[in-house]
Amino acid sequence: MNRRDGDAGAGRPGTEAVPYAFFGDWPAWAARFLKLISRTWRLRIVGQPDPVAAEPFIMAHWHGDDLVLTPALWYMNAVIMVSQSRDGARLSRALETLGHHTCRGSSSRGGAAGLLALKKALATGYNASFAADGPRGPRLTAKPGPAYLAAKTGRLIYPIGVAVSRAYVFAGSWHQTRLPWPGTRVVINFAPPLRLPPEATRWPAHHQSRIVTAALADAARAAELMLADWI
Numbered sequence: 258m259n260r261r262d263g264d265a266g267a268g269r270p271g272t273e274a275v276p277y278a279f280f281g282d283w284p285a286w287a288a289r290f291l292k293l294i295s296r297t298w299r300l301r302i303v304g305q306p307d308p309v310a311a312e313p314f315i316m317a318h319w320h321g322d323d324l325v326l327t328p329a330l331w332y333m334n335a336v337i338m339v340s341q342s343r344d345g346a347r348l349s350r351a352l353e354t355l356g357h358h359t360c361r362g363s364s365s366r367g368g369a370a371g372l373l374a375l376k377k378a379l380a381t382g383y384n385a386s387f388a389a390d391g392p393r394g395p396r397l398t399a400k401p402g403p404a405y406l407a408a409k410t411g412r413l414i415y416p417i418g419v420a421v422s423r424a425y426v427f428a429g430s431w432h433q434t435r436l437p438w439p440g441t442r443v444v445i446n447f448a449p450p451l452r453l454p455p456e457a458t459r460w461p462a463h464h465q466s467r468i469v470t471a472a473l474a475d476a477a478r479a480a481e482l483m484l485a486d487w488i
Contacts, residue, residue, distance in 0.1 A: 284347040288328075288354035295328035297439040303483060304447035306415060308333045313379045314450065315410075317403045317469055318417040319477070320388040320432040321396070325419050325443060331356040335386040336378035338371045338402075345392075358383065372406055379410050389469055394431045399473060404465035408457035413450035414469065418476030420444040420484035444484045448476035 306314060316335065318326055327337075336358040339345040349359040360374035375385040385406065389399035407414045422442040424435040437443055451472055457465065 282350070284351040285354040288351040291324060291351075291436075292328045292331070292355060294437075294439055298329070298437055299440065299442045300329060300445070301443070301483070301487065302329070302445045302447070303480075304415075304449070305445075306447065306450075308335075308384060313382055313384050313412060315375075315379070315403055315407050315412050315414045316384060316386040316417055317389040317399065317414055317473060318387070318419070319397060319473060320391040320394075321434045322417070322419040323388060324434055324436045325421065326417065326445065327352060327355050327357065329443070329445060333357075333384055333386070334382075335384045336360055336375060337386040338375060340392045357386075372402060372409075375406055376410055379406075379412055385412075389473060391432070396432055397470070397474070399466045399469035401462040401465035403469050404453055404460075405458055407451065408453040408455055408460075408465075411452075411455070413452050414472070415450045416448045416469065416472040416476040418446040418448060418473065418478070418480035420446075420477070420480035422484060422488060442484060442487060444480045444487070446476050446480035446483060448472060448479060 316333070337352055337360075339348045339352070339359050339361060341361045345361060349361070352359050358378070360371055360378065379385055387400075387403045389403050390396055391400075403414055406412070419435075420443070421435055421437045424437045424441065427434045427436070451468065453468070
């Protein structure tokens, strides 16, 4: 059978055509590689709620902890909001490869649609997950979305803090995402949950943000202390 014109490697002696599926689906392959690395981590998870037996809940974490949490918590029955950008499409593919569900939207684009999708997910038995300071920062400052959704639905928010003994840090990005090295000690701390009253939907956005920001800061500090005691 002749190769089609334009196929990779066509007409080049000693070369083989590389299937487009490998390069075209690189987010899925990257996710599988991340999952493989995560299996080498020395992992401690503290305070985790039952992802199925408990009533559906909301998880909030910092954007820089994505590469720790998404492979480690693949079983959390979660729907994760990702942006509507091209990068968001790639991220959705990676997250679905890791076992998560996704919906599209963010604080800067399609936020209302994303929150509505997460509300529906909670109503049908899924948990919801936010990178609270995404998609564009500022770093370590929560957007109002997690607090608003919790108040609107009456669901608990679990702030998640992460501590890592050794990691590569993507220092050139605003979120400074961490990728733990193989064999690294990792602590994932589910802090005590927050339950916000229905009237919190009418609070100023900066008030909603401040509550989640403070809870996430506490969760991260507690995770660092747990890691220090472990080491």
